[in-house]
Amino acid sequence: MDDADRAFAIAEAASRAGGRPAERVAVLRARDGRIERVSDAVAAEEPLEIRLDGERVAVTMRTPAPGEDAELALGFLLGEGILGDAAEVARVVECGGGADGGAVDVRLRAGASPAAGWQRNFYATSSCGICGKASVDAVRVAAGTVAPGPSLEAGILLGLPERLRRAQRVFDRTGGLHAAGVFSPRGELIVMREDVGRHNAVDKAIGRAAMDDLMPLQEAVLQVSGRASFEIVQKAAMAGIPIVAAVSAPSSLAVELAADSGMTLVGFLRREGYNVYAGAERIDGLA
DSSP states (O other): OOHHHHTTTHHHHHHHOOOOSEEEEEEEEEETTEEEEEEEEEEOOEEEEEEETTEEEEEEEEOOOTTHHHHHHHHHHHHTTSOSOGGGEEEEEEEEEETTEEEEEEEEOTTOOOOTTGGGGBOTTOOSGGGGBSSGGGTOOOOOOOOOOOOBOHHHHHHHHHHHHHHOSHHHHHSOOEEEEEEOTTSOEEEEEEESSHHHHHHHHHHHHHHTTOOSOTTOEEEESSOBOHHHHHHHHHTTOOEEEESSOBOHHHHHHHHHTTOEEEEEEETTEEEEEEOGGGBTTTO
16 A cells, blocks of 8 residues: 555545635724724634545534645544544545535545444534534443553653644634644654644544554644543544643543543643643653
8 A cells, every 4th residue: 555545545635625724804903992993813614524435424613724624534533433443544535615614525445334333423413522422322432541652751741832832823813723732752743733623623633643644643642722621532542642631621521531541631731830630650750
């Protein structure tokens, strides 16, 4: 299988991509008692329909960017356990991309099949976190225990939020996007993606890693710009990521899942410190 084949024909998908990650709108700006009419950049938000071999799986609101819809769709299907291996994918094709949004069709190789019964687990019109699941039983996807993974120096951990922030290009223009970055244990940025939805940003980053044949991400750290929700930890576990760090708080279910999966979960990660909620043994000096 050559590199072009492993990329799932993304060049074709990217060439069809539409939409821009930011748009300019007219606003009234009030500053120091003065009011003026100016234009401002806002994060774009459009619907994206995710399909699997032509069958609708879900619709999500996302920030469009060339080629990233394909990443989002693939990352979503892997993170939700609908697909077990990116090698099952033949190609990812982006369709549409106008003012009404677009669609991505993930097409499987001959003989490959998705997880049995996935249709029972999702409503067809939502993928915005747990509200997109058709039942409480469908919330937790079996990810197993992650690999031991790397140890991480505290100094590198403390620097991840700023490294992620510096990589955000659209945030600089809009101030309204979440970010997810996959880093090496040395703090090197492997992939970063932005989106109005925190789950979408994670899906895009994992999808890009899958397209680059980097899965499972057993030696990686996931840094997110917001809080650490249950679904973000679950998506990381499905990708094999052993360490998840967030600048804000984790939820109780996120902490429980991280502990059950043998993951390291860090919250309130700021320049001055952090909290470790699970897996402290991977942070040098804490074990």
